[in-house]
Amino acid sequence: MLPIQFIDGDATTPEADDNKIIAHVCNDIGAWGAGFVRTLSDRWPEPEREFRRWYHDRATSGFRLGAVQLAWVETELWVANMVGQHGIRTRAGIRTEAGTEPADSGPPVRYEALREALHTLAEQVSRLDASVHMPRIGCGMAGGTWDRVEPLVAEALGTRGIRTFAYDRV
Template identity: 60%
Template structure:
């Protein structure tokens, strides 16, 4: 098992050689416009475009909680759109949008992509921002799905 690395930096600028996947959590209502996705969209238009189309055409595909979409953005670089939250937080919301079982399914799918591509995985503290998750619940999911399969995984904390 490789250890989970947590470093200061920008998850949209992965610090590793070779193939890389940037992973993030998205919602199941097709919303894209707050949080980490803003940084992704500033660098590449493809993840947002693919996510919106995936949601728009959801009647004929696998879009929904627990689904993962891999989007190429450069040579040896992909973004994983992982549907791990139910809706979004609003002023009237009770509870949090993160759905840990869905995130767990996403992470296992992500691991399959990483193994196939021989890629390292890079992410912010997924599910712990707008999704409202607790890192002490998310970190073990990452370790089990990725690190236990010897997939180099780096979490970035912004400076």
């Protein structure tokens, strides 16, 4: 099993010489504009454009919790939009497509959906012979904790020998 390598830096500038996939967590209501996605959008328009198209066509596109979409952004570089968050956190609670749930209903992150997405990502990474680069996914706007996310990453990627890097912005 390969351990996760931790790097002080920016996940949008991956430090590797192979094919690279930048993985991050998206919500299931089509919202884009806060957290790590802002950094992505500052660098490339493709991840947001593809996410919005995927969400818009959700009746037929396979968009759902646990799904993954790869958006090609540069030579040897893709962004993995992983749907692992139910709704978004607001001051009033958790906003979902159905309305607002109470804030005490738990964080938006859905660990089982994230597990599924990471296993799907692992298959895509293997096909591309790539390494994975990410912030501490699911722990920002999604409200998750790294002690719950790290084992999911290790299970899906590390056990398959996939080089994985987690970045802490300095």
